[in-house]
Amino acid sequence: MAPNIWFFHHLAKAVCALFFRVVLRDGFDLREGDEYPARRPRLYTLNHTNSFLDPVLFAVQRKQLLYFLARGDVLYGFAWGVLPLIFPLLPVWRRREGQAYLKGNYSTFERCFDVWNRGGAVVIFSEGLCENRMGLKPLLKGTARLVWQSYGRGLDLEVVPVGVCFEHYSGTGKAARVRLGTPLNWQSLAKGALSPAHFYQAFNTALAPAMAACMVDPEESGYGAKFWSDVPPRTGWQQSMRCLSRLIHFPIAFPSRVMASLLTRGTVHFDAVYFVILMLSYPLSLLLLLVFGFSFFPGHAFVVCLCVALFPLIAWLGR
Numbered sequence: 001m002a003p004n005i006w007f008f009h010h011l012a013k014a015v016c017a018l019f020f021r022v023v024l025r026d027g028f029d030l031r032e033g034d035e036y037p038a039r040r041p042r043l044y045t046l047n048h049t050n051s052f053l054d055p056v057l058f059a060v061q062r063k064q065l066l067y068f069l070a071r072g073d074v075l076y077g078f079a080w081g082v083l084p085l086i087f088p089l090l091p092v093w094r095r096r097e098g099q100a101y102l103k104g105n106y107s108t109f110e111r112c113f114d115v116w117n118r119g120g121a122v123v124i125f126s127e128g129l130c131e132n133r134m135g136l137k138p139l140l141k142g143t144a145r146l147v148w149q150s151y152g153r154g155l156d157l158e159v160v161p162v163g164v165c166f167e168h169y170s171g172t173g174k175a176a177r178v179r180l181g182t183p184l185n186w187q188s189l190a191k192g193a194l195s196p197a198h199f200y201q202a203f204n205t206a207l208a209p210a211m212a213a214c215m216v217d218p219e220e221s222g223y224g225a226k227f228w229s230d231v232p233p234r235t236g237w238q239q240s241m242r243c244l245s246r247l248i249h250f251p252i253a254f255p256s257r258v259m260a261s262l263l264t265r266g267t268v269h270f271d272a273v274y275f276v277i278l279m280l281s282y283p284l285s286l287l288l289l290l291v292f293g294f295s296f297f298p299g300h301a302f303v304v305c306l307c308v309a310l311f312p313l314i315a316w317l318g319r
Contacts (some may be wrong), residue, residue, distance in 0.1 A: 013060040026181030041116030048125040052272035143202040159184040163214025179214040245318030
């Protein structure tokens with residue numbers, strides 16, 4: 001990984017440890033063992049329910065560098081396109097942004113093929129749009145089109161369905177689940193396809209249930225009770241630590257929530273923006289506490305460091 005990717009990967013991983021109460025991982029064991037080849041062209045197909053948090057939560061579970069396909073208007077509308085220069089993000093343009101932008105998808109697809117030729121992995125959100133709700137939305141044709149083109153280039157692409165699910169979309173202390181499904185046997189569909197359109201339909205028909213099996217079923221009684229049955233209830237000690245954590249972190253958490261609410265009013269991005277604000281502001285807040293502590297108690301550096309270290313420890317214990 002490049003130094004900037006390595007830094008943000010571990011920073012996001014640390015913040016996830018405080019933001020989520022527990023992250024359940026399914027289907028990762030075999031794919032991280034010796035029997036599973038680490039270097040081969042791979043396409044991960046994710047659902048999209050929680051904006052920026054979907055790719056973040058999935059990325060911190062992987063050691064491999066991942067390239068993410070993301071909306072071009074968002075990437076290049078933020079700080080004049082700074083994000084694609086820092087992170088491995090590949091812009092995808094939609095018809096609603098204008099016909100002139102669609103030709104940019106050709107260069108993006110070429111970059112995908114370049115990644116796959118080097119044995120890399122690409123992540124795509126097959127539903128297209130993001131909505132804060134359980135259950136799989138209808139799949140667009142983008143994933144099928146990309147796979148079909150890889151078939152035409154002779155790439156032995158592995159397509160892995162992935163489900164990323166959240167207990168709620170309103171901040172910290174929630175459970176999340178990341179489940180990897182069985183790689184899709186799409187090659188047989190491609191060999192029997194009469195046309196690209198025929199393959200697109202057959203591919204989505206096979207991919208949809210594979211992705212749905214990795215997600216919470218909205219029809220399941222008790223808000224996906226079986227899906228979250230592995231999440232242990234909080235003990236009395238954890239409840240006490242959660243109250244203490246909320247109290248001491250109020251000066252940081254409250255303004256962060258207010259800012260996230262103002263920035264995302266009327267959208268589905270609150271959870272993700274709140275996460276990003278905390279990821280940037282929390283380390284800075286701890287650093288400021290250290291500076292003030294050293295200034296007022298210069299002869300007690302060890303005690304100051306110990307007190308500041310208690311903040312993330314209490315946050316972790318009180319998730």
